[in-house]
Amino acid sequence: MKLLKKIALWTVISLSSLIVLAYVFNVDYLLKAIRTIYLKGHQTAFLEDYKEFDNDTISKSNIAQPWAIHKDYNKVKATPELENLHKEVGTVAYLIIKKDSIWHESYYDGFEKNSKSNSFSMAKSIVSAALGKAIMEGKIKSLDQLVSDFFPEFKEGKSATMTVGDLSSMASGLNWDESYYSPFSITTRAYFSDELNNVILGLKGVDEPGKKYKYLSGNTQLLAMVIEKATGEKLPKYVSKNFWQPMGAENDALWQTDKKDGIVKAFCCVASNARDFARFGKLYKQYGKWNGKQLLDSAFVAKSITPRFKESPEYGYAWWLSDYKGKKIFYMRGHLGQYVIVIPEDEIIIVRLGNRVKKSKNSPHSEDFFIYIDEAYKMLAK
Numbered sequence: 001m002k003l004l005k006k007i008a009l010w011t012v013i014s015l016s017s018l019i020v021l022a023y024v025f026n027v028d029y030l031l032k033a034i035r036t037i038y039l040k041g042h043q044t045a046f047l048e049d050y051k052e053f054d055n056d057t058i059s060k061s062n063i064a065q066p067w068a069i070h071k072d073y074n075k076v077k078a079t080p081e082l083e084n085l086h087k088e089v090g091t092v093a094y095l096i097i098k099k100d101s102i103w104h105e106s107y108y109d110g111f112e113k114n115s116k117s118n119s120f121s122m123a124k125s126i127v128s129a130a131l132g133k134a135i136m137e138g139k140i141k142s143l144d145q146l147v148s149d150f151f152p153e154f155k156e157g158k159s160a161t162m163t164v165g166d167l168s169s170m171a172s173g174l175n176w177d178e179s180y181y182s183p184f185s186i187t188t189r190a191y192f193s194d195e196l197n198n199v200i201l202g203l204k205g206v207d208e209p210g211k212k213y214k215y216l217s218g219n220t221q222l223l224a225m226v227i228e229k230a231t232g233e234k235l236p237k238y239v240s241k242n243f244w245q246p247m248g249a250e251n252d253a254l255w256q257t258d259k260k261d262g263i264v265k266a267f268c269c270v271a272s273n274a275r276d277f278a279r280f281g282k283l284y285k286q287y288g289k290w291n292g293k294q295l296l297d298s299a300f301v302a303k304s305i306t307p308r309f310k311e312s313p314e315y316g317y318a319w320w321l322s323d324y325k326g327k328k329i330f331y332m333r334g335h336l337g338q339y340v341i342v343i344p345e346d347e348i349i350i351v352r353l354g355n356r357v358k359k360s361k362n363s364p365h366s367e368d369f370f371i372y373i374d375e376a377y378k379m380l381a382k
Helices: 002-024 029-036 080-089 120-136 157-161 164-168 186-192 196-201 217-231 235-244 274-285 298-304 367-381
Strands: 055-058 091-098 101-107 253-256 270-272 320-324 327-334 338-343 348-354
Touching (some): 029 186, 055 235, 055 270, 120 164, 120 235, 120 274, 186 196, 186 217, 217 235, 235 274, 274 327
Antiparallel strands (some): 091 348, 253 270, 327 338
């Protein structure tokens, strides 16, 4: 009994010491990381981690607009290579939408059409859409408006010329370490901090903005803060009002916040389902038009899905771009292989959600991205 008491006492002392040290060295955000991620057996954010955090709601439409179901719905099974990939990387949802009708739909690991999962960086495309809407409404002047007009913290130094367009196109020049697996990177700090606003406003310009592409999640977080200040609305409400509801989303979505009633983690973390995520693919495929109404300016959409920098043809304004087998493709992409892939010339949208990604060594696009496309075309050919 005495031994057990000693063990318990030393355990309490050790834990208390770790907590004190975390605060002393300004890494107290790791306490949340341990509780929400690491003790769950994960090394990084995971597909259903939204359940571990506070969230705000993107309210669904009062008048749902279900996707049409194709006359050949699920008549063609996934190819053996595709099924093997699904098992290998833990796919939970795979959709092929043909001419705005669901042609193929598969779910795995207990997921179904209404199941939520984390979008991760697919949220960046949604934030950029909100930017386009704010410009369309005149609340932000243009892509060239200075960030310092909204946050004077960026008036000095290299950030003085940084624009909202630089944020959306990943050309800010800010100091940011895009590392998802290091517990000490600023990306990890931003994911777990309950003072996200302070983390972002502490960034500094280290390169001249607007000159080259460099993917930094902090750009999107700062952009979201600009949009909220410009519109006077919380981003989930603004996205719901201008997109989720008019596009007829069938389910509420959740957007992780840094704390209860805090700001959203705009660089990631909208939890929704494959069918509703696909609506943004359709909106951009139609150059901002939905049911005859122009939700987004067509010129803004066209610019978004065009490379800003010749040296970085894989990225536009918060949309990934590919010229694969002669087809122009644009897509939303998130950590662990979340995709909404749009192939306009064939009127095809492919959605994949899942637990892991198959990366490529020599391409800015992941290896599985190409497989999802190739196998979809093999299925469609049948």
